[in-house]
Amino acid sequence: MPGEEDRFVGDFLGENALSCNVIRSAVARGRILSVSHPRLPEGVFLCSARDVPGDNRLAALGSPCPLLASREVSYRGEAVLLLCGSDERALEAIAEEIEIRYAEEEPLVFSAPSDDQIVDRREVVVGDPDAALAEAFQLAEGEYSTGAQEHFASDPHGALVVPREGGCLVYCPTQWPFHVRRTVASALGVAEKHVEVRVTRMSAHRDSKIWFPSLVAAHAALAARKSGRAVRLLVEPSATASFTPKRAPTRVSIRTGLDREGNPVAHDIGVFVDGGAFPVLGAELLERTIEGALGGYASLPVRLRGFLVKTSSPPLDAFVGLGLSQGFFAAETHASRLAELSSTDPFTWKERNLVKTGGRLASGGTPSHYPPPELLRRVAEVSDFTRKHASYEMHKKRRTKVPEEAKPLRGIGLSVAYQGSGLVGRGEERSSSSVVARLDADGSLLILTSAVSVEGMAERAWIDAASRILGIEKKRVVVAESRTDSVPDSGPSALSRNVTIVRELVESCCNAVVRKRFRAALPIEVKRTYRPPRAGRWDEERRTGFRFPSLSWGAAVVETEVDPITLETSIRGIWTAISCGAVLDPRAARRTIENGVFHALWWCTSDHASARRPRVLAIPPISVDFLPGGPKGFAGGIEELAGSVIPSAYVSAVAQATGRYFDALPITPELVHRYTEEP
Amino acid sequence: MTVAFMLNGRSVTVNVEPERRLVDILREDFELTRTKAGCYAGDCGACTVLLNGALAVSCMLPAFALRGASVLTIDGFSRTRDYGDILRSFNEAGYAPCGYCAQGRILSVHVLLEKHAEPSEEQILSGLAGIGCQCADYSTLLRAVSLAASARKSRRRARR
Incomplete structure (x- = not known):
């Protein structure tokens, strides 16, 4: 399995490799006027865009992200030059003397984007929203924004590239080895078969290693080509904090028409996503944010306009959920506000409006798995939501001014969302992900996939599935190391995709092996490529079918207490209910939800700009309830569910506690202070 | 400078620049790569060792501070x-x-x-x-x- 000799990339010492420094842009936007450098001593090499023999761009995904800036720079920290040599200290001294002069231009910002900044757009229209809004009794509007979020992966980004005849061997931590291969091969101008990528060990990455490793590996490969030596490039921690992808900031405005009883009749939604300078996964990011912003409620007339905005920030995209969580934050916070406007408690309102079995989602599609009726009921019951909400609501209405109250201020919030595993729309059809299984003469099964299972979580699910289907011992099922010369391309790896799409492929291979066993000679080798079921295939024009290959649902209640003096928020309780079909590994599943809750709370409370690692929060035990049911054989992903349900529930709870509407993440004590000071 | 200290129970001597970090000495000079190099800012704790029996982040420990000290890494501790x-x-x-x-x-x-x-x-x-x-x-x-x-x-x- 992944983990070339089970080492992290930083542990590849003693390969007699040169070190590589990346010389980065010091300005956020501008033209490069000149580059000057001291005379390079023997054995030191400098590589610029002119030295790229092939395509100076990341292998095609979204926006064409340059490997090395040539004439202009688009964000602070963009790679301009590569400096490599054997003596790290000497390299640092030379780097100090390299001078790049720029003609600076005004940075592009997210707050008020011009038309030129819009690099992608979508419009979704379901029914006749204009007529429904015109006839509405009342209109409710809100704007909800989320900030960036740091991954805080512990192990560094990096690559070791060893030149080979006609190509190279790349060792690097990546969730997508074949994308590294494509990028390196195209940068070097060689055929892909001449580049081999071996995946090294990784720590928890929160999807930080989807495409960025391709850029790092390409840099190391270019330096290796220039020097003719092996090159090791480790991205320094300060550069990781400042210049690598983060969770993309978003801004979502929602205008909802309500009838006399306060029921929603139509929505008009605007979605803006900050993709940074090069939104590499921009289309997927935008579409998933849109899906989230439409929410998990039953279809109503809706118009949604979504815009992907280019800014002068580093490329922003890859983070667990890839936009869904940001969208759900807006949809759910707005839904809680609509409930309040109609004087209905949020549980009743959300239960009433949540999509029902057989119904259509607001996006127009039908989900592959519907939320069971007990999903919301379960979290509401175990948390005593309705009683507490009513009680805190009464306290809130009686309060006059927050700081005068000496008692702790309490609030409770509830949220519901889904997780879409796999690529959105028809993305999985285009990705052509494959898995191979080979039953050998000794009765052992070898699974070949490029999917990377961090700390073995998904791998256990594959082995369990194979062992069950073939009736062989688990120890006789082996997952091959993720090396591009010996495994098929299984697409980008994320935990949820690994346990849905890749596991289904493993199962499909094993079922085919079972059919051939005792009929064909051993070894029996089967390859399967993912094809979404024809019945649920997404039709963009008619807006029918499944938007995601697999869907899981989650609900959460968060209860908070705000200190009236310090305005610090503490957690009194967190309850979650999950409907994901079969739970493949209960312990790992629970751990995934708990870990997701912590990450979601950090997103809610930590200012990303501080760049300080958050610590484990002192919170009461998290209640995690996996609900039985779901389609036969269904096991959905759960990795991003907490990120989609916790933030809105947290914000609603703080809003109820303080009596102020909050519509942005993160909520810091300073923000609470500012809001509570306002009349 | 030459620094002598106890590493995982045995006496060692290294010839290093005074400000070289302990994490680099452990990983590069002694090949003790189970001690990880993370943030180099004392924040992530991946490079934690025991210095004279107390927790210490080895990325923040310069060589000159090691003279006469006792360092226990995970490699040494794993024998207990x-x-x-x-x-x-x-x-x-x-x-x-x-x-x-x-x-x-x-x-x-x-x-x-x-x-x-x-x-x-x-x-x-x-x-x-x-x-x-x-x-x-x-x-x-x-x-x-x-x-x-x-x-x-x-x-x-x-x-x-």
């Missing part, structure tokens, strides 16, 4: 029974920190249990606050530490 207790408890509780921070967490739990034979939840959180990795969950951490505490107590009691 205390290490075995902690590892077994982690496995039993299903606590699975990633390969990057596990070493720092194990050393932190060891120091915590030396201070508090039966640590409270607050003491556990504070004892492990030096590790900033995002991989591990909370409830199994509490369970793992409490199992490790029981294992250590019963083993030491049996020895007496």
